[in-house]
Amino acid sequence: PRPRTIFSGIQPTGIPHLGNYLGALRNWVDLQNGASPDDTLLFSIVGMHALTMPQDPKRLFRERREMMATLLAIGLDPHRCTIFHQDQVKQHAELAWYLMCQTPFGKLGRMTTWKSKLATARNSADESSIDETQLALGLFAYPVLQAADILLYRSTHVPVGEDQVQHLELSRDVADLFNRTYRKRFFPLPQHIITPTKRILSLRDPTSKMSKSAPDVNSRILLTDTPAQISSKIRKAVTDAERTISYDPTNRPGVSNLLSILSGLSSDPGSTPAKVAEELNGALARQAEQGGKELPSGKYLKDAVADVCVEALRPIQHELERVKMDQAYLAEMEEKGRAKAEEAAEANMQAVRRMMGV
Ligand code: ADP
Numbered sequence: 001p002r003p004r005t006i007f008s009g010i011q012p013t014g015i016p017h018l019g020n021y022l023g024a025l026r027n028w029v030d031l032q033n034g035a036s037p038d039d040t041l042l043f044s045i046v047g048m049h050a051l052t053m054p055q056d057p058k059r060l061f062r063e064r065r066e067m068m069a070t071l072l073a074i075g076l077d078p079h080r081c082t083i084f085h086q087d088q089v090k091q092h093a094e095l096a097w098y099l100m101c102q103t104p105f106g107k108l109g110r111m112t113t114w115k116s117k118l119a120t121a122r123n124s125a126d127e128s129s130i131d132e133t134q135l136a137l138g139l140f141a142y143p144v145l146q147a148a149d150i151l152l153y154r155s156t157h158v159p160v161g162e163d164q165v166q167h168l169e170l171s172r173d174v175a176d177l178f179n180r181t182y183r184k185r186f187f188p189l190p191q192h193i194i195t196p197t198k199r200i201l202s203l204r205d206p207t208s209k210m211s212k213s214a215p216d217v218n219s220r221i222l223l224t225d226t227p228a229q230i231s232s233k234i235r236k237a238v239t240d241a242e243r244t245i246s247y248d249p250t251n252r253p254g255v256s257n258l259l260s261i262l263s264g265l266s267s268d269p270g271s272t273p274a275k276v277a278e279e280l281n282g283a284l285a286r287q288a289e290q291g292g293k294e295l296p297s298g299k300y301l302k303d304a305v306a307d308v309c310v311e312a313l314r315p316i317q318h319e320l321e322r323v324k325m326d327q328a329y330l331a332e333m334e335e336k337g338r339a340k341a342e343e344a345a346e347a348n349m350q351a352v353r354r355m356m357g358v
């Protein structure tokens, strides 16, 4: 197979939750571990994207460093991947501008993420919240910066969640337009690698996704939550009163979401939420047969989920503590990542500038 260049990014705002981990970060580690030695892997912390919304500088600075620590703690290997801050490689901004000069305005207006941000701003009755006229130009142009992030390294593959598929299509369009304009197949049209894990839902409202912006802190599990916090949040998760456990996302979204979490955290690559449900049901039935105390299925499921989450996060948290103690090491990794990314970016930008006549 042809060598791949795999690129992905995450914003440095806030501690990642279980949805980010199962939907994105853990997949990066799996890609790394399954990659061929000829593949190039780039994982970036996209501070420039965070700046499309108001940020407190001190907090942003701290969170950028913490995200670097997190990426190392989950198992990304700086010898194998380029792990870097996008905002330290200026070629991202340069290429974004060039691509913005070619991207039709109307195309960006059709992006669903923009439309939903716009609708929220328009419909908000809250006087203090941001109104439509104050939404930043950068927020509108965000998908072009994302295209620049990807194309800057001439990436061929991008692991993304379903919510990002439209943006990746835009990246392909932007690449194609550039190639046609300058009559050269310079940028590969990046393909997506869809994350195998199901979308993780809010523990408290399993009709919406687990998100760092939801006001209810009990709706999400953070990678840094203590065992007590994890148990408490899972105990408060919405389930139902049925006696058995089954995977039925339509009729039993809360139960099914917990099964997705269990299956996602399983070390068995063949695990599915439906198989997990079957196993748990078997155990539940055996317990009843043996005359043991009959637990309600929801309680039984929650106990299992809490145990698995605590065990899965323990080594990550341990590693995170260790890495964060060594700020000099983190600074060194950041510098190493920056230098490596910049070298590749500059080589490609020299070709881009030449093609464009600047
Ligand atoms: P949030 O929506 O919490 O602000 P981001 O938009 O920063 O999270 O997403 C970072 C990455 O995590 C993206 O690749 C996104 O697809 C993934 N992701 C976010 N929330 C979830 C979720 N609930 N389930 C699965 N993946 C998710």
Ligand code: NA
Pocket: none
């Ligand atoms: Na989001």
